[in-house]
Amino acid sequence: MLVLLPPSEGKASSGRGAPLKPESLSLPGLADARAAVLDELVELCVADEEKACEVLGLSEGLRGEVAKNTELRTAGARPAGEIYTGVLYDALGLSSLDAAAKRRAARSLLVFSGLWGAVRVTDRIPSYRCSMGVRLPGLGALGGHWRTAMASVLPEVAGGGLVLDLRSSAYAAAWKPKGEIAGRTAGVRVLHAPTRKVVSHFNKATKGRIVRALLSAGVAPKGPAELVEALRDLGYVVEVEAPARAGRAWSLDVLVDEIH
Incomplete structure (x- = not known):
């Protein structure tokens, strides 16, 4: 099972660990694309704070994020699972998983990123600010920049197993499973059952709980149909939209009564 996650806008501080070693990151085939984004992002933030704020979409209160980006090569690095915070990651609670579930998380979770492309939760990275929706002056839209390398x-x-896609649309733009892989890919929406509407905070928290439950139970579905069974066994109410033809991803709606 491979679980595709979005990052979080908010991130923990880098701390005092050893600095980034780009060559140590998982998915070495992304190295050149990572270097291109890192070089331009650091150069932009060092050269022109005002322009960097504009490009990164930062408000006045987030101006300090530019300074953070200027130190990406020298700042301390920590496991990505500690850097990413926010609603989904709080609900996932990586640090409180038992040892076996942590090993499953290390193998199964892949976090998409505007700066790194995608990283494992064990990859050591510094805190940064650069969403997939950013358009850098030289490289252009990051979703497009990452597409070729990701493919x-x-x-x-x-x-050869299930791909559970929990990414937001901006991060899904960087890689879209195709063909046989798409046929064993499942996207998930979380709906408030009484209204059948997506509520952002509630959606993220429930996705985090779903991943935690799968990891804790040691469940490794081989495809979307097995995922539906596993989620129902874990107590979730799931509605399924199977693809009309082969080579298309499945869509699952998880219905939850309470928003919390």
């Missing part, structure tokens, strides 16, 4: 790397990473 060559991700099919092998996906292996």
